[in-house]
Structures are given as C-alpha cells and as structure tokens.
Amino acid sequence: MSGFESELRSRLDSLRHQGLYRELRQVDSPQSPRVRIGEQTLLSFASNDYLGLANHPELKEAAIRAVEQFGAGSGASRLICGSLAPHQELEETLAAFKGTKAALAFCSGYAAAVGTICALMRPGDCIILDKLVHACIVDAARLSGAKMRVFRHNDMPDLQRLLEWANTHTSEKTQENSSSHILVVTESVFSMDGDQAPLRQIVELKNQHNAWLMVDEAHATGLYGSNRRGLAEELGVSHQIEVQMGTLGKAVGASGGYICGPKALIDYLINRARSFIFSTAPVPAAAAAATAGLRLIQSGQGEERCSALWRLLSNLVAHEHNPEAKPPSAIIPIHIGDENQALEAGNTLREAGIFLPAIRYPTVGRGRARLRLSLTASHSIRDLDVLRASLAELGLKVGTVQNEPEE
Numbered sequence: 001m002s003g004f005e006s007e008l009r010s011r012l013d014s015l016r017h018q019g020l021y022r023e024l025r026q027v028d029s030p031q032s033p034r035v036r037i038g039e040q041t042l043l044s045f046a047s048n049d050y051l052g053l054a055n056h057p058e059l060k061e062a063a064i065r066a067v068e069q070f071g072a073g074s075g076a077s078r079l080i081c082g083s084l085a086p087h088q089e090l091e092e093t094l095a096a097f098k099g100t101k102a103a104l105a106f107c108s109g110y111a112a113a114v115g116t117i118c119a120l121m122r123p124g125d126c127i128i129l130d131k132l133v134h135a136c137i138v139d140a141a142r143l144s145g146a147k148m149r150v151f152r153h154n155d156m157p158d159l160q161r162l163l164e165w166a167n168t169h170t171s172e173k174t175q176e177n178s179s180s181h182i183l184v185v186t187e188s189v190f191s192m193d194g195d196q197a198p199l200r201q202i203v204e205l206k207n208q209h210n211a212w213l214m215v216d217e218a219h220a221t222g223l224y225g226s227n228r229r230g231l232a233e234e235l236g237v238s239h240q241i242e243v244q245m246g247t248l249g250k251a252v253g254a255s256g257g258y259i260c261g262p263k264a265l266i267d268y269l270i271n272r273a274r275s276f277i278f279s280t281a282p283v284p285a286a287a288a289a290a291t292a293g294l295r296l297i298q299s300g301q302g303e304e305r306c307s308a309l310w311r312l313l314s315n316l317v318a319h320e321h322n323p324e325a326k327p328p329s330a331i332i333p334i335h336i337g338d339e340n341q342a343l344e345a346g347n348t349l350r351e352a353g354i355f356l357p358a359i360r361y362p363t364v365g366r367g368r369a370r371l372r373l374s375l376t377a378s379h380s381i382r383d384l385d386v387l388r389a390s391l392a393e394l395g396l397k398v399g400t401v402q403n404e405p406e407e
Contacts, residue, residue, distance in 0.1 A: 019339030019369070020360055030055035033379050035355060042355035043383055045373050050330045051222055051305045052378030053253025053296060059289040066288035074281035079270070082281035090287045093294050094258050098229055098244055102266035105258050105287065107279050109218055109247035110136040112257030114143065115273030116214070116243060121146040121183055126166040128159065130186040132193065134216060135362070137185050146183075156201050159184070163209040182211035188231035189219040192364050192372060194331030199232055203240045214243035219329060222251030222297045228306055251297065254290035256282050305377040312375050316384050316398060332398055333359075334371040334391070342369035345394055352390045373398065 001009075015021040029036035031054040035044045053059055066086050074082035087105060094103035106112040117140035121127055125146040129137060131153045141148045147170065151158040163182065170180040184206050186197045199215065206213045217230035225233030230246070232238040243265065248256040259269060269276060296302050313327040336342040342358035349356050349371075360369045373387075391397055 019343050033376065033383055037355065040350070040353070042350065042353055043386060044355040045375065045379075045387060046355050046357055047376060048219070048250040048374060049253060049376050049378075050219075050251040050309060050374070051253065051297065051302065052376045053251070053293050053305075056253060056293075056296065058296060059253050059292045062288040062292035063285035066284040070284035072285075073283055076281065077277065077279060078281045079277060084281065084284050084287075086284045086287035086291070087281060090291045090294075091258075093291045094260060097227070097294050097298060098260040099227075099233075099238060100244065100260040100262070102263040103258055103260040104266045104269050104273075104276065105248070105256055105282065105290075106273075106276055107256060107282050109134075109216075109245070109249070109257035110139075111275035111279065112245055112247075112259055113137050113216070114140040115275035116245065116259050116269060117141060117183070117185070118144045118274065119269055119272035120144075120212075120243075121181070124170060124180045126170045126180070126182045128162050128166060128182065128184045128211075130154065130190075130197065132190050133185055133187055134191060134218070137216065141185070153190075154195070154198060156198060156205065159202065160205055163205060163211060166211070167209055182206075182209065183214060184211050185214045185216070187216045187218065189217075189223075189329045189331070191219050191331065192359060192370070193333055194219075194327075194329040196231060196328050199235050199237050199241075203237045207240070212242040213240070214245060215241050216245045218245070218247040218250055219331060221246045222302070223306060223309070223330065228297050228302060248286075248290040248293070252290055252293040253296075254293050255286045256290055309375060309377040312377070312379055312381070312384065315381060316375065316387075330375050332373045332375075334373060334396055334398065336369050336371065336396075337367055339367075339369045342371065345371060345396065348394060349390055352393070354387060354390045356387075371396075 025037050027035050027037055031047050031049045033044060034041055070084050070086060074084055076082040090105050091103045095101065106115060113136040121144040123145040127141040127146045128149050128151060129141060131150050149162045151162050166182045184202065186202060188197050188199060203213060215232055220230040222228050224231045227233060232241055242261060244260040246258055248254045248258060309330060313330060317327045336345060339360045342360060346356060346358040356371050356373060358369055359372045364370060
C-alpha cells in the first residue's frame with residue numbers, strides 16, 4: 001500500500017470511529033414512497049420530491065421528446081453552442097412562474113449559489129449569512145473574497161447588529177473603484193430543520209441598511225403562496241428580494257438550479273458567473289423535464305398535490321402536537337444528537353422496512369445528528385401509521401429531542 005493510500009485509509013477509519021463514514025446506496029427503482037435498495041423494498045421518508053413529480057409521466061414524456069429532438073447531450077457551454085431551445089424555454093417558464101423579468105438555469109443549486117455570489121461580491125464587500133444556510137452558500141461566500149459574517153439562526157437583533165457593523169467596517173471602495181456592498185443570504189425554509197426564515201423582518205432590516213438580499217427557496221418552491229412560487233410569495237415580499245434562488249430537483253421533480261430576478265442581474269451572471277460560463281450546458285432532457293414540472297406545479301393537479309401534502313403533514317403533526325397546528329414545512333427533524341446513536345436508529349428502521357437515514361456532520365453540526373423526515377404528496381395515511389409504529393418501537397416520535405447540545 002502506498003503512503004497516499006495509507007493516509008486515506010487512516011482518515012476513513014477515523015470517520016468510521018466518529019460515526020461519520022458515508023457510502024453510496026444503489027437505488028434500483030424510481031423515486032416514490034417505496035424504493036428498492038438491494039433486496040429490500042423500503043417505505044421511504046428521505047426524498048425531497050415533495051409533490052411526487054420525479055416519476056410523473058408528463059415529466060418523463062417531456063424528457064423523452066427532448067432526447068429525440070435534441071439528443072442526449074448539449075455539446076458545449078451555453079455561451080459557445082450549447083444554449084438549446086429547451087434551456088431557453090425553461091428560463092422563460094421560470095421567470096413567468098416566479099414573476100420576475102428573467103431567469104438563468106444552472107447545472108445544480110450548488111453551481112447557482114457559487115456562480116452568483118462570486119459574481120456579485122468582491123473583496124471589500126460584506127456577506128452576512130444565517131448560521132444554518134446550505135453549505136454551497138458558505139462555500140460561495142468564502143470563495144468570493146468578501147468579508148463574511150454569520151448571524152445566529154433566525155435572530156433578527158443579531159442580524160441588525162451585523163448590518164450596523166457592515167455599514168461601518170466595509171471598505172469604501174472595491175477593486176473596481178465602486179462602492180462596497182452588503183449581501184444578506186438566507187434560506188426561506190431550512191433544509192435540515194424545516195423551519196422558516198422571518199422574511200418580512202429580514203427584508204425590513206436589509207432595506208434599512210441598504211443591503212441586498214438573496215433567498216434560497218429550494219425547499220419552498222411549489223409548496224407556498226397562491227401560485228406556489230415559494231414562501232416569499234406567501235409573505236408578500238418577493239418583489240423586495242434582489243436575488244431569488246432555487247433548485248429544480250426537489251418539488252419540481254427534475255434537476256438543476258436557478259436564479260430569478262431583474263434582467264440586468266441575469267445578463268450580468270451570463271457574463272460573470274464562472275460556474276455558468278465554464279460548464280457544459282445541462283442535458284436537454286433535464287431542462288425539458290423541469291419545464292414540465294413547473295407547468296404541473298401551476299396547474300390544478302399541482303394545487304391538488306400541494307393540498308394533499310399539507311393534509312398529510314397536518315395528520316402527522318396532529319398525533320404528536322396541537323391538532324390545530326400547521327407544520328412549517330415538509331421537513332420534520334427527529335433530533336438524536338449522538339452520531340452513532342443516529343446511525344443505529346436509521347439502521348434499525350431500515351431492518352423494519354423504513355428508509356430514514358441518519359443525517360450527521362458536516363450536514364449538521366457535531367453532536368446534532370438526526371433523522372430527517374420528509375413527506376411527499378404520494379405518501380398515504382397508512383404510510384404515516386406504519387412510520388409512527390416503527391418510531392414508537394425505538395422510543396422515538398415526531399418532535400423527539402435526545403441529548404441535543406446547546407448552541
């Protein structure tokens with residue numbers, strides 16, 4: 001064994017000891033409430049396919065038509081010769097759906113975050129993040145070269161303190177001899193805790209301090225608002241958010257990421273977002289499937305699926321909490337704390353036919369391991385009964401917190 005391999009094996013052994021080792025699981029079925037893994041068919045509560053569109057016939061048909069007409073690959077980056085009709089149609093559909101002047105699709109949500117933040121922010125600027133934002137946003141902030149500050153999760157006095165600090169301490173001039181800027185970034189629905197950002201208060205604070213706001217609606221698009229555009233629409237603040245970000249691989253049922261906003265923003269990203277400029281365009285099938293997913297979300301069927309999901313969530317929460325309570329999202333964490341205990345709980349559930357894997361560091365903080373329960377519109381009340389019974393055998397229930405450390 002070479003020294004290189006020996007070092008890597010030592011690091012892997014350390015991960016195993018800490019309960020942090022990961023491995024890929026081959027899934028031999030489409031995304032649905034039941035998935036095939038190895039020799040087992042498991043009742044899955046792990047997917048972000050909130051509206052059950054990932055295996056929908058209309059999305060599959062759209063993907064097949066795109067392959068037949070445009071082929072399997074795009075051939076080049078969008079700025080060379082890979083900007084195919086399905087990409088243009090997707091962006092027009094996205095802009096209309098989100099109520100913005102323009103939109104730009106990326107290969108992934110990660111690429112959207114990194115490309116956008118690094119294009120907009122420069123040394124001398126300041127980026128202020130919620131503590132629990134997705135890792136792609138943290139990485140983008142670090143790569144941008146701007147000053148990065150983090151406010152306590154959903155803590156508005158702490159955000160105000162940092163905005164006041166930023167206005168005082170950011171450089172007067174940046175490398176391009178223009179005024180420095182402040183960007184606040186948050187998720188609207190947080191991916192691991194399922195709680196909501198106080199967007200109205202954040203908008204008010206960023207306006208007071210002349211900052212820009214970027215909101216990731218990855219886990220809210222399709223589920224909130226009269227047009228199902230997201231939490232920003234439901235709270236009536238969409239028009240006050242400079243940069244609207246989201247993904248196409250969750251409720252939309254396809255893959256990719258996007259940025260929506262004014263046309264000047266999109267034109268600027270086309271010219272300056274490196275993850276867009278230097279990436280081969282997404283395959284035509286993915287773009288066409290995403291367009292079909294967006295249209296379904298806006299249809300009567302989309303409204304029915306959204307209502308069905310919220311009924312299931314209310315049923316699940318009503319058994320453990322106030323029967324009148326409305327869950328904040330389709331994500332319900334079952335906190336355990338210790339990584340090895342969370343792994344053991346996930347493995348025991350899998351043996352019982354439930355797929356609900358442990359979420360551990362670095363996805364969440366050390367000592368904050370959990371089972372991340374998510375529902376889809378394709379689940380049934382019977383599925384929830386089976387889940388509750390399996391959790392009860394482990395002494396767990398929705399809302400359980402065991403040995404979770406303080407901040």
